[in-house]
Amino acid sequence: MKKIAVFCGSKEGATPVYREAAERLGKELAKRGLTLVYGGSRVGTMGMLADSVLAHGGQAIGVLPTFLEEREIAHPNLTELILVESMHERKAKMTELADGFIALPGGPGTMEELFEVFTWAQLGLHEKPCGILNVGGYYDALEALFDGMQTQGFMAKEHGEIALFDTDAARLLERFATYQAPALKTYLTKDQT
Ligand code: AMP
Numbered sequence: 639m640k641k642i643a644v645f646c647g648s649k650e651g652a653t654p655v656y657r658e659a660a661e662r663l664g665k666e667l668a669k670r671g672l673t674l675v676y677g678g679s680r681v682g683t684m685g686m687l688a689d690s691v692l693a694h695g696g697q698a699i700g701v702l703p704t705f706l707e708e709r710e711i712a713h714p715n716l717t718e719l720i721l722v723e724s725m726h727e728r729k730a731k732m733t734e735l736a737d738g739f740i741a742l743p744g745g746p747g748t749m750e751e752l753f754e755v756f757t758w759a760q761l762g763l764h765e766k767p768c769g770i771l772n773v774g775g776y777y778d779a780l781e782a783l784f785d786g787m788q789t790q791g792f793m794a795k796e797h798g799e800i801a802l803f804d805t806d807a808a809r810l811l812e813r814f815a816t817y818q819a820p821a822l823k824t825y826l827t828k829d830q831t
Pocket of ligand 1: 646647648649677679706710725726728729744745746747748749750751
C-alpha cells in the first residue's frame, strides 16, 4: 500500500475536533510513508490534512478540476497538483492512483466520493479498503444507516463489511494493511436480470 485517497470537506467544521482529526491523519500517513491523494485544495479540512502531511515530511498529490481552481483555491506547496477537466475525471484519477480510501468528516461532496468507491467495491470493481474516520461521533448516523440497510434487506451483510468505521486514524491504517476484500457473491443472479 503506497497511496491513500482521503475525501474531506471544503469547510472546516464547527468544532476543533475536525481540525485535530485531519492533522492526526496527516501525521499518520506521513509517518507510514503513505502518499496522500486528495482534492488539491488549501481550504477546509482538505487544506488542514495536506498541511499536516507536508509538515510531517510526507507527500501530497492534489487532483483539482480547473473550474474549481478559484473556488477551492489550489494548495500552493503540494508534491504534485494534477489539473483535470471535470468532477468525474477527478474521482477517476483519485481512484486510479489510490490503494485505499478514507472519508474524514465532510459534506455532500465527501459523501458523493465515499459512496462511489463504496458501491464500486460492492460491485467487485476494486478490492481496495474503504475507511470512514468517525471522529466526534460525526458518522454515527451513517453507521446506523448502514446497519439499517442490512437489517431492512437493502444491503448484503458481506457488503456491510466493506465499510471500515473507526474512531482512530492509526488503527484504521493498521486495518488497511491487513484488509482482505470479502468474497462477494455474484451481484445479480440470472433470475434478477
Ligand atoms: P464537501 O464535502 O461538500 O465540502 O465537498 C468536498 C469535496 O468534494 C470538494 O472538493 C468538492 O468539490 C468535491 N466534490 C463535490 N461533489 C463532487 C463530485 N460529484 N465529484 C467529485 N468531487 C466532488
